Amino acid sequence: MLDNKIETMDRKDLEELQLKKLQATVTRLYNGVTFYKNHMDAMGLKPEHIKSLKDVANLPFTTKEDFRDTYPYGLCSVPKSEVVRIQSSSGTTGKPIVSCYTKNDLDLWANSVARGLSGIGVTNDDTVQVAFGYGLFTGGLGLHDGAQKLGCTVIPTSSGNTRKQLMLMMDLKTTTLVCTPSYALIIAETAKELGIDLTQSSLKYGMFGAEPWSTNMRTDIENKLGIKAYNIYGLTEMQGPGVAVECTAKAGMHIWEDYFYPEIINPETGEVLPEGSVGELVLTNIAREAQPVLRYRTHDITSITYEKCACGRTHARIAQINGRSDDMIKVKGVKVFPSQIESILLTVPGVEPQYQIVVDRRDGFVCDNIEVRVEVGEAAFTDRMAGLVEIKNKLNAALQSALGIKVDIKLVEPHTISRFEGKSKRIVNRSELGE
Amino acid sequence: MKIKQISVFAENKPGRLMEILKVIEAEKINLSAISVAETDEFGIVRMVMNNTDAGAAALKAAGFTVRVDDLICATAPDVEGGLLNSIIKPLAAEGINIDYFYTYLDKAPGLAQIVIKCDDVDKAEKILA
Known part of the structure; x- marks a missing residue:
């Protein structure tokens, strides 16, 4: 000491x-x-x-x-x-x-x-x-x-x-x-x-x-x-x-x-x-x-x-x-923090902690729905479609049971979510992504 | 016989397959067979090529998620019932479950090569030997 x-x-x-x-x-x-x-x-x-x-x-x-x-x-x-x-x-x-x-x-x-x-x-x-x-x-x-x-x-x-x-x-x-x-x-x-x-x-x-x-x-x-x-x-x-x-x-x-x-x-x-x-x-x-x-x-x-x-x-x-x-967002009346989502993602084997939450913001922190993008790394990837669908379903079920709302999961290619050397930015507006 | 297959995770959007094939071409690797499985969001591109190690390394270096699996490659005569009688029936008789397969033409005329992923590759290899 x-x-x-x-x-x-x-x-x-x-x-x-x-x-x-x-x-x-x-x-x-x-x-x-x-x-x-x-x-x-x-x-x-x-x-x-x-x-x-x-x-x-x-x-x-x-x-x-x-x-x-x-x-x-x-x-x-x-x-x-x-x-x-x-x-x-x-x-x-x-x-x-x-x-x-x-x-x-x-x-x-x-x-x-x-x-x-x-x-x-x-x-x-x-x-x-x-x-x-x-x-x-x-x-x-x-x-x-x-x-x-x-x-x-x-x-x-x-x-x-x-x-x-x-x-x-x-x-x-x-x-x-x-x-x-x-x-x-x-x-x-x-x-x-x-x-x-x-x-x-x-x-x-x-x-x-x-x-x-x-x-x-x-x-x-x-x-x-x-x-x-x-x-x-x-x-x-x-x-x-x-x-x-x-x-x-x-x-x-x-x-x-x-x-x-x-x-x-x-x-x-x-x-x-x-x-x-x-x-x-x-x-x-x-x-x-x-x-x-x-x-x-x-x-x-x-x-x-x-x-x-x-x-x-x-x-x-x-x-x-x-x-x-x-940072809190309210989806269908439920308070959600990025850190909650992160800890849930990591309970599913093979999932890397590289994720991003894409929101369609309506008013302040109120969102209509959220999409969670997760990178598919080697540990999660399989040559069988059923294997990938299973990971997606597991993530969906884990998030839904923990948050009480349905969340869209999107599996994306590695290195497509921006890395941050300073503070990471977990929540992005869909409009910022130009989609 | 057993062969190596490379699978690559790809988002289902324009240009992704092109990026994968460009990497293969740059390594001067020749594809023998390719198949794409897709959902509305993402797909799995599966390939058999003449230099699996170099292909997998190049794709990884290009940032793709890649894996290599053992599959079975068997020959079927290009005649009615050729696939059914020479491959599907013998595997079914032994209780082998096929996950997926795709096909390409053999260099010898009148033959088709079938690439098969199943739940017991070793056993399937013996059955089809």
Whole structure:
């Protein structure tokens, strides 16, 4: 454990620490950021009204739109001279999200990633290949700084150029791979094409994130790469990866509660839900200097537990992200998340986790029907038509029984579904495909 | 006798068969027989060729899903009842189930080659030997 005292802190002490940090943060934001002052004044709320952690529920939410409206520096609470780094998330529409960091913020960020790496067994003897994109995206530099802080040998390959990744991985004896889970699968595919058996390589650990993935996909990656694979969670708005990280117990991701205050809310009403309920994760920065964010609506669907973990850590754990409330689609009244479909597909033997959901969108997330495209790889292919029809029927039956609605399955040729080296895009509109 | 067949998964849309055959042609491989099984969405292209290993490798390299199976190839005389009496009846008598078959003309006049996929290739080979 990197920081035994903090990571195993008694919950009562941890909550006292959180309250102090929260109060200081709210006071600073009220006095230094017009956006928060205006919101709190409109609600008749003063910093001194925050007397317990429960009072967080009275604070205003911050949304992605607020970041856009205040772009670029409207949420920054320190003089520009103290900002040493800018990161940004890939906005697909409108202005990007901008995140500012002081020197201490970068240190805190590196620390949260280093705690996570240490928690899965990585030490300064390990060689960490960071195949997340470098640049404005927080994945590359975030993991880089964290691994470096732990004293690891860091190979900053960034994403892409998979053959070169593999060459360096074999020659430099990489022990730890860091990237998106879908890129881990591309690496596995390419290794197979090149006749490289990764299960016999030096690889031991994988830390994957930036997109939701299922338990079945984890098993698939672990088998193909011969590693133990763990989850890392984060978002640019709050800092980047490292907000929450899985430990060897694989029983949820620890949110570093001395840095973040988590809540689970009902995404429709905004009401705070009790421990164990599934809802939208809302996060508050309580240790950040440049740009602390109050009650950020992550749109990520999960649940939270405060029970002490088998690993000894006391920090709360969130379950693997179930999907995003804005990735959710509603088909014939039924809520469907891509991650659900993925885990169902992988229960059918021979089916590869390369899939895409094609929707005929009617209005917002409401769809009339969905078509799931699945690539036919060697393991699923047979020379008998009956064999292929059987796979299609099995997929149909599995999806129908799990989701409760009929889904169209389409078997497609390998490599026809786009691969993503960054975040994968599982849902596409039929109109985007030009069909 | 046993022969090797290459099957390729292909979506049922214009140009797919052409792409497969272009790969074969580029390798200077000659097809002896070909059959296409189809549904409205996808098909299986089955081929017998004079260099199975090279053909399968080239198709895989081109990104196709490929498999190679053992099939039976038998000769039937090009006369009334030729297929029935020389192949179908003997296999049925021994309880062999045929999954699919296709046919092509033998280089020798008056004979047809029948390529058969069945549930017991070894047994069928003995029956038809």
